[in-house]
Amino acid sequence: MGIPDRFDVTVALDYYAPYVSGLTEAARITAEGLAGRGWKVAVACAQHDPTLPRQEQLNGVHVFRAPVLARISRGFLTPRLPLLAARLAARSRLLHLHLPMPEAAFLMALRPKARVVTTYHIDAFLPDTPMNRAAMRLADHSCRATVKRADLVIANSDDQARGSRLWPAIRQRPFRPIPSPCVDRSGGTPRLREGDGLHIGFMGRIADDKGIEYLVRAFRAIDDPKARLLIAGDYQTVAGGSNIARLRAEAGDDPRVRFLGLLRGERVRDFYASIDVFALPSISESFGIVQVEAMMAGVPSATTDLAGSRYPVQATGFGRLIPPRDPEALRRALLDLAGTSRADRLAGQRRARELFGGEGFLDAHEEAFRSLVTPEHRADRAT
Template structure:
């Protein structure tokens, strides 16, 4: 890859990129690769969080530069060369795409002049109580506010979430709803099933904001034939996982299976094994839930928490049930209801595809980026 000789249409900046797996990195990856398929030249700059990955490579047409990480603070990484690297490449590009939360966003936005900026705001950061965490949150909010003020557009997964954000006033008037692009996971076989009973599934990082212990407690109120499949990494998680808390909730219940990381090629089989997908999130760190949309698109109804953004796929499609966060009895009732609910799987899948399928969502990104590039809109001065 001769990155130094290349001018890019879009430079994408985020702290973590593939091979790290999260909703944010997956959305960034699918969007970047989709833009390449549509003729854009795309560079991603991210932290070099995994020493096993190269510092520079090309992945499915996307050039990737990873900057050296010298320290980690909770879920964050410290990479002194990250900001100057992004600024250097963004100044030579036609558009800069920032994925927030990202502490460095404000500094990057201040360092880039004459280039349109799109700031995709995934969610507010919510940390445990304590003076240091409060300071971190304050710093993040201030940095994000600077980036939003200088951005031409603030892309949000839903206006529902944007209205609830701590930074709602800052982004007001410049938001555009662009949900995360969902990949088609159809065509799988039910290889994960164990019997004919209700099969409930979860997929995601095993972290605090997912509320998995409440899902487990609610599930355990179901009958003996029910099964709960929990897929997701808990070994390589920024900030650490809560796998022991989840295992404690499971106890010796043989109906619950911890699958660990589920590879991309196994995802169609995973979704094909489910009767219900559960997203029991408990706080604002979850603002959408890409996996719930992937489940809907293959005809699996969803039980989702009543949180801003998270509830919108169920609200807009009608394909599932919404429950209060941390409501164990509500979770049990919703799962029981969905087992016998008269839902049209074909119509539910169609509705989800029309709203969230990757091709149409990337088309919307491409149209926005093209419009901003052609207009050469100057960022709003903060």
């Protein structure tokens, strides 16, 4: 299939598949879902891996990548990305920006004619150093300038938006809360279990903002030789680097702690089927797709009480909220949740599926996008 002359929507962000993070997965699943419903979708992103093609079609989505000139902490210098996104937006009715994206302000300065939707996923977070503080101020400035010119702003929840550093700008624009897409990962096989002891799981990027060291400390304070801590997630290609060495040092010689690496496909289902409690100990988080997917598999979540990330627990009642950076509170919550009855697990699973399962997120995006463009302004569907 050739490249269309026009698109319904151009999606712009820094990282896209095959990179894995909550932001990129939300963007990918939404883009592919729209493409599956007949929308013509283009993605403008950085060529974060030089072995990736500059242009390809992935699951119905036309992906265009701009070369990376230099890498800076979690980000990179990609001067061609705003130009690439602007060219694609000029052929589109909608431009969908996933923030934070440092280049977004430059893209907006090019004055794309497309209507602009921004999905604001999270306030930028970097470990506290003078250079990183400057980088976060720059990211906030770029996001704020972009939000102020957006025709519509989307966030994972009203709670996340109101707790953001950008809320003063967001509140002045048309706003819709739409939860991130969550996949039902139930039905796996507990291949990762080692006996009948308490199994606690974490899944996500192995990085500073996930607060995993507090989970390791909480787990090591549990005096049960049969207990296991399963930590799944990428630590080899994490933007800005992984803290895996520090986490291994935290685990020390405790043979109960397992670092599983990045899991894909059926192994993700097997992971959720192998644990009794999920932990999301992040010190920076806006929703936590993984905790919702755990809930949808019947596993309650112990989650830090942060704007946005607490919303799924509050909405479902299927978990416990704990203060950030508090291993003792996390330990107590994990042991409390371990006693969740089968009936309560099934009820929590049902609530999570009702609130976050299916294609409700996609219906909401279609409704939001169609509110900005009339049917006659849609791209020609002929291939």
